[in-house]
Amino acid sequence: MKKSSTIIIIILFISNISIGCLEYFENINEDPIILRAKPYIDKIEVNNSFIKNYAYSIIKNINDSREHLINTVYRFIVDNFQYIEDPAEIELIKTPLETINDKGGDCEDLTILLNSLLENIDIKTFIVMNETHAYSLVCDVDINIIWKEIENSFIGIIEDKWGEKIYSVYNDTFILKSKEIWYYGGNGSYFNNYIDYLNISYDILSDYPVNLYLVPSSSDFENLSNDKEFYQYMEYQEINMIDIINKLSYIQRFGGIILQNNKNKDTEIKANITFYFRPNFYEYYKNNNIKSYNIKNKNCIVIDCTVGEWGYPGYDTGIKGEKIAYSSTNYEYFYLYD
Numbered sequence: 001m002k003k004s005s006t007i008i009i010i011i012l013f014i015s016n017i018s019i020g021c022l023e024y025f026e027n028i029n030e031d032p033i034i035l036r037a038k039p040y041i042d043k044i045e046v047n048n049s050f051i052k053n054y055a056y057s058i059i060k061n062i063n064d065s066r067e068h069l070i071n072t073v074y075r076f077i078v079d080n081f082q083y084i085e086d087p088a089e090i091e092l093i094k095t096p097l098e099t100i101n102d103k104g105g106d107c108e109d110l111t112i113l114l115n116s117l118l119e120n121i122d123i124k125t126f127i128v129m130n131e132t133h134a135y136s137l138v139c140d141v142d143i144n145i146i147w148k149e150i151e152n153s154f155i156g157i158i159e160d161k162w163g164e165k166i167y168s169v170y171n172d173t174f175i176l177k178s179k180e181i182w183y184y185g186g187n188g189s190y191f192n193n194y195i196d197y198l199n200i201s202y203d204i205l206s207d208y209p210v211n212l213y214l215v216p217s218s219s220d221f222e223n224l225s226n227d228k229e230f231y232q233y234m235e236y237q238e239i240n241m242i243d244i245i246n247k248l249s250y251i252q253r254f255g256g257i258i259l260q261n262n263k264n265k266d267t268e269i270k271a272n273i274t275f276y277f278r279p280n281f282y283e284y285y286k287n288n289n290i291k292s293y294n295i296k297n298k299n300c301i302v303i304d305c306t307v308g309e310w311g312y313p314g315y316d317t318g319i320k321g322e323k324i325a326y327s328s329t330n331y332e333y334f335y336l337y338d
Helices: 032-041 049-058 066-080 096-102 107-119 143-162 218-225
Strands: 125-129 134-139 167-176 181-185 195-215 238-251 256-260 267-279 292-295 298-303 323-327 333-336
Touching: 032 125, 032 323, 032 333, 049 066, 049 096, 049 107, 066 107, 066 143, 096 107, 107 125, 107 134, 134 292, 143 267, 143 298, 167 181, 181 218, 181 267, 195 218, 218 256, 256 267, 292 333
Parallel strands: none
Antiparallel strands: 125 134, 125 323, 134 298, 167 267, 181 256, 195 238, 195 256, 195 267, 292 298, 323 333
16 A cells, blocks of 8 residues: 655643752862762863764754754664663763763763763753763753654654554545445554554545445455455444545554445546554653753753663653752753752
8 A cells, every 4th residue: 555654743742840040159179069070071072073073974964943953863872872881889981982982871971972962063951960860951942843853753663663654645536437346455454562543534535426434454345345244344334425524533453445336337536545553652651741941041851861762852750859950061050950
């Protein structure tokens, strides 16, 4: 069946917003808070020609929103770098180049790499630290736009794992001959863990009345063609409709649509059919939101490179307790409150 990967879905997520308070010492050697984080901050490369070229190699051919850039860099790190713990009782702090060469690092190393890459494409970042963990804050982000980018990434993951596009369109005008039967759909296979259901929407216009059946399998089309008993979704049956418009059906198997012309004359059919296989991440993340903080009147979202394949920019790992966000470009810092 013909397929198209074009999909436009808008999902709004509500932002969690907390406000930190600024602390800054002119002499950093007097501030123990800065001294604790200084070894990590100093590893962040904010103006490095190699890192800049590396970052632009990741986002090449992208002339889109900053949210697209942010998500692309994040996915690159998640997909290409491993979490590697430091040796026991030893705290190693890698430069971005060392993390690139090693293809991995611990939470601080991956955060330093992410912040370095984003800073070199002019996106403001912070490194957030508590007693046991480190991650990023990335600033001036539109919550709704970043979710659309996240959604596209998840759709790509689903399609790779499933081996099929989740969205396909059939749009054609054809002649359905007298006594002829026509089918568009799949073989009736059950969905795996990545797909919840098949959504079929269809607009069909014919010169003369035709029979329409929604069926779970191409074998039902074969049975009907051979005058055998076949299964149909009765609640969706439409019979003798000349104009069938804006119908929407939810099916638990990869089925399709049958059109049957029982008349003694040919009829012209104009069919616009859309198949959308709903991926299950919508259900999994339906109660999640984008975790953000307001810093200097900028919306800054949490980005943790260690949460795995199904993490995303704004994923809230639920870290409690005192957290401090340090600027990647100077020694300003903020306490973050939830």
